[in-house]
Amino acid sequence: MQPNSDAIQRLARISAHLDPPNLQMESGSGLEQVKCRARGGSSGFKVAILGAAGGIGQPLALLMKMNPLVSLLHLYDVVNTPGVTADISHMDTGAVVRGFLGQKQLEDALTGMDLVIIPAGVPRKPGMTRDDLFNINAGIVKTLSEGIAKCCPKAIVNLISNPVNSTVPIAAEILKKAGCYDPRRLLGVTMLDVVRANTFMAEVLGLDPREVDVPVVGGHAGVTILPLLSQVKPPCSLTTEEVNYLTSRIQNGGTEVVEAKAGAGSATLSMAYAAVKFADLCLRGLRGDASIVQCAFVPSQVTELPFFASKVRLGRNGVEEIYPLGPLNEYERVGLEKAKKELASSIEKGVTFARK
Numbered sequence: 001m002q003p004n005s006d007a008i009q010r011l012a013r014i015s016a017h018l019d020p021p022n023l024q025m026e027s028g029s030g031l032e033q034v035k036c037r038a039r040g041g042s043s044g045f046k047v048a049i050l051g052a053a054g055g056i057g058q059p060l061a062l063l064m065k066m067n068p069l070v071s072l073l074h075l076y077d078v079v080n081t082p083g084v085t086a087d088i089s090h091m092d093t094g095a096v097v098r099g100f101l102g103q104k105q106l107e108d109a110l111t112g113m114d115l116v117i118i119p120a121g122v123p124r125k126p127g128m129t130r131d132d133l134f135n136i137n138a139g140i141v142k143t144l145s146e147g148i149a150k151c152c153p154k155a156i157v158n159l160i161s162n163p164v165n166s167t168v169p170i171a172a173e174i175l176k177k178a179g180c181y182d183p184r185r186l187l188g189v190t191m192l193d194v195v196r197a198n199t200f201m202a203e204v205l206g207l208d209p210r211e212v213d214v215p216v217v218g219g220h221a222g223v224t225i226l227p228l229l230s231q232v233k234p235p236c237s238l239t240t241e242e243v244n245y246l247t248s249r250i251q252n253g254g255t256e257v258v259e260a261k262a263g264a265g266s267a268t269l270s271m272a273y274a275a276v277k278f279a280d281l282c283l284r285g286l287r288g289d290a291s292i293v294q295c296a297f298v299p300s301q302v303t304e305l306p307f308f309a310s311k312v313r314l315g316r317n318g319v320e321e322i323y324p325l326g327p328l329n330e331y332e333r334v335g336l337e338k339a340k341k342e343l344a345s346s347i348e349k350g351v352t353f354a355r356k
């Protein structure tokens with residue numbers, strides 16, 4: 001059948017008037033230059049995801065697009081953002097989505113943002129520690145932190161890239177160097193440890209995980225991940241065997257996934273879930289909601305270390321209050337000493353790198 005020329009002309013006229021997808025207007029980026037009525041950001045928060053095309057970044061972008069508190073979602077990566085942005089922009093939720101590709105567009109991606117979530121960087125393979133990622137990820141976090149310092153120094157930063165115990169100190173040093181460091185606004189994301197702890201604890205107790213709350217303090221690697229099982233809500237008593245099993249499973253949750261994925265990366269889906277849960281708490285804090293409390297790895301005076309994960313209260317300025325660890329049992333006191341020893345050298349490594 002011959003194409004009907006009237007129909008073709010009609011289609012051409014219609015498509016010329018259609019609102020295009022919400023892609024960033026940048027030449028040479030692979031992103032199409034388009035005219036777009038939607039502006040985004042009229043109400044609600046502006047959120048950027050750096051590393052948005054990755055294993056965590058993509059489901060994280062999907063879930064943030066579904067968050068009603070987000071009005072503008074910027075997706076930045078050094079690869080593949082045009083496709084991810086086009087795909088996610090078709091979701092009929094409120095947030096306007098824009099894509100940014102490559103270092104040249106980092107500043108546009110960051111300008112005006114209220115919250116920046118960073119899952120950029122390489123993940124582990126079996127046999128590696130998180131610290132083995134330092135050499136690559138430290139430089140990535142440094143560059144991205146410099147961009148934040150320049151373009152959105154007042155944004156809340158949720159840092160996911162590993163090793164979190166070192167990348168958070170790196171970001172802090174870079175922001176200090178730029179003269180815009182506000183310790184309340186820099187948070188290392190340890191939410192996945194809490195999510196895992198709640199899940200594994202619920203399995204042992206035969207409860208719904210949504211009813212369980214286990215504080216996890218310290219840091220985000222091996223023995224620095226310190227679940228305070230004695231403070232679980234609802235209160236319960238555990239056998240020594242259960243405490244050993246749960247502590248080890250929570251500390252090795254990341255490795256469990258890395259081994260199961262057998263070379264194809266580390267936790268991405270559960271991490272995206274945890275990151276969105278945490279980002280949502282940060283946004284609710286920014287909105288002024290009361291009593292938003294969760295664990296995070298933050299600049300801290302709870303111990304003698306300059307950074308430590310513990311429960312924090314989130315508010316209009318980020319971290320408004322950091323809670324003390326509360327009563328620890330002997331098992332947890334021993335764990336705390338081990339955690340602090342390893343944390344001290346990971347923090348020092350990050351600080352030294354950033355000061356070079």
Ligand SMILES: NC(=O)c1ccc[n+]([C@@H]2O[C@H](COP(=O)([O-])OP(=O)(O)OC[C@H]3O[C@@H](n4cnc5c(N)ncnc54)[C@H](O)[C@@H]3O)[C@@H](O)[C@H]2O)c1
Nearest residue numbers: 051053054055056078119120121122123160161162192271
């Ligand atoms: N904090 C946590 O609990 C937690 C949990 C899981 C994974 N992680 C960490 O998150 C990071 C990402 O994991 P993943 O599985 O998504 O990895 P991935 O390789 O699938 O994705 C990483 C993305 O980062 C991008 N990227 C690389 N350099 C960049 C740069 N300079 N600027 C912007 N983007 C850049 C890559 O292009 C890629 O799309 C890893 O370091 C991993 O160890 C942390």
Ligand SMILES: O=C(O)C[C@H](O)C(=O)O
Nearest residue numbers: 124162253254255266267
């Ligand atoms: O284990 C990893 O390397 C990724 C992440 O830190 C996790 O805890 O799953």
